[in-house]
Amino acid sequence: MRIRRILGLALAAATLAGVSAVGAVSAGAASAPDISRDDCTAAGGQLVARPYAGEYCALPDGTTQAIT
Incomplete structure (x- = not known):
């Protein structure tokens, strides 16, 4: 036992x-890893600014990634 x-x-x-x-x-x-502004626009994403939190990339598939 x-x-x-x-x-x-x-x-x-x-x-x-x-x-x-x-x-x-x-x-x-x-x-998701951070991406650059150029990579964001090349992937068809839009740059979105958040007050006091910086910018992020909104990609066409609905995901978001921080901008480096």
Whole structure:
């Protein structure tokens, strides 16, 4: 019984660590990199200014990216 409990806890810890790693990688992949003004207009996007927050590029597919 004790061995099953220890193995169960080890499996649960490994699963949790794996899920955390996958979540971190997914979050990193989901965030878009910053682009330049020229790249924005070349991709068909529009430059949009936000008060006190700088500018961003609104791309035709509905995504937004910060301007570097």
